Amino acid sequence: MSGGSDGVLTGLATWTENLSEQAYAYLLLVPAFLVLLLFAFWPLASAIRMSFFADVLTGGQLGEFSGITNYVQLLTNTNALAPAAFVDPSFQTPILEQALFMTILFAVLSVTGETLLGFLYAMLMKAEYKGRRLVRLLIILPWAIPIVIQGMIFFLLFRPGYGLLTEPLQQLGIFSNLPLNTTFDSFVIVTVADIWKTSAFMALLILAGLESVNQDLYEVADVMGASRWQRFRYITFPLVFPVLMVAMLFRTMGALRVYGIIESTTVGCSTVPSMTCLVTQFMFGSATLYGSAAAVSVLIAIVVGLFIMVYLGFIRRSNQSLGLA
């Protein structure tokens, strides 16, 4: 061990050699969990704690411990400092209800669209033909595009007097004069933008599922004279279903946290208020309300958790019906 980094390294190596398997495992986990502790677990715990403290308007500080007051105020819409109602001009609908409704509707619509489109993309990526590499590449590409550029694209597509799609949609009476300032229109734009980008990711996961289906099953089906539909109905779909559920779970979690695309299409949080929007509005709005912002972010986690439980239920049931569990 004397002198030189070489000696130290050898010493370290000898030391790790002599550790028990258990101690060695913990040693290997230290770096990862140290990072997670500092930059994930601690902020999480801290946010949950903050949600029980009163808001202080200035100085970036927390007020007194106030128990569940922040939650009560959010759920009963009695927080006088909350951002003014976004969507509902008459201020009748509570702000949290608006955000919750908007976010869940967005998640349901976008994940449904992505799953359908993703399945079609995946089948296209799975089939064998010349030029498949190129097709696969073109399908994956939108997934790799930064959110801000995705927003830019859809802003340019729908900007009045500029975008290609605005005028026809206005003539059909679907869109208003200022689509990027109207909640319904903006909601459609944001949802379409999300479907465009993330169907590709969905397709990748579903493709992984399709590729892992045992090809022998299809040969058996052919021998038994199954039609293409029967092959899909009785082999492909049931076997891909668990993967499909996991993929939908991932995407639902992402969709419930939607924020970037709303900002980057210039639609903005006041037109399409998502739950995450509400967090940023509480933090960077007219007043800095750390306690309430933290309470909203905990509520998002609860909503995400509820959705995850529903999915896990589906996954378990499908595993049971396949005799896997």
Added chain:
Amino acid sequence: MSIDARNHDDAETFDGSGDGTGDEENKSRIARWADDWIQNPEKAYAVMLVFLGGVLLTTSLFPLYWLFNVSMAPPGQTDIPLLPTTIDLSVFIQVFQQVPFARFMFNSLFYAFTVTVFVLLVGSLAGYAFGRLEFRGKTPLLFSLLVLSFFPPATLFIPLFRAFNQQVPMLGLFTLPVEIYGTPGAVVTPLSAFTMPLAIFILTTFYGQIPDGLEDAARVEGTTRLGALFRVIMPLSAPGVATAGILTFITVYTEFFFSFLMTGNSAAEWAPVVDGVIAFQTQYTVRYDLQAAASLIAIVPVAILVVVAQDKIISGLTQGALKE
């Protein structure tokens, strides 16, 4: 977009047209297609696939084409036609002259690269422990990683924002010695923590699949425990490591929340591509053509990555990522 079945298709149509008279041929062309497709469902399926593929690819690519189209339009033009009137590639040079766009790009790539290397290194140690070693508390620890992904980035953001601005002590124990808000550290650290769980899950699956015998052989030949991880397990799990790395890189490069809110807005302050694109908006004018061109340029690095690594992404996901 050619389908193997198509050649076969053409050949048969040609054979068929020799039989009947011209009149009959015209009258029953559609009927004959229908007959043909009913007799050869594979052929109908191939035609449907081509049609569907065309529609899907158009949907997928049109937005990107539109970006190019806007970048070709003269500044200030509204009602942009479907086809560009002129092709003038000089906008792609102007992008770099008007704002330090290269620096914005560098910043984003730097974040993505640093986080990827760090997460792969640290995540590999953890993935090895989870995938190949037995220890108490394994399941709860893995579960804690899953729970992390329930929470939106916004939850982690508030305390970190305050800690990075030296408003509150980290862990409630120590105040950061310097304000790291607006430095690369403020983006790299939370994004490492944010991307770590998925990387660990993927690496755990892959490392767990390597047969013990291979590792034992290396150990008998005198490789150290850590050496076995980096010389045997990691190289043998190359597709998994590549998948985890690519997913991390793309997640960070495309990320919006932390990279936008944790940095200032000038290139010298480590602002990412987001701010680079916004920088073309000044108080009085917005150069949409330059914004569109800048956006196209910013896609290039990830596009190259997808071109080079598409097989790795697909095979990596197929082989393991979803089995957990």
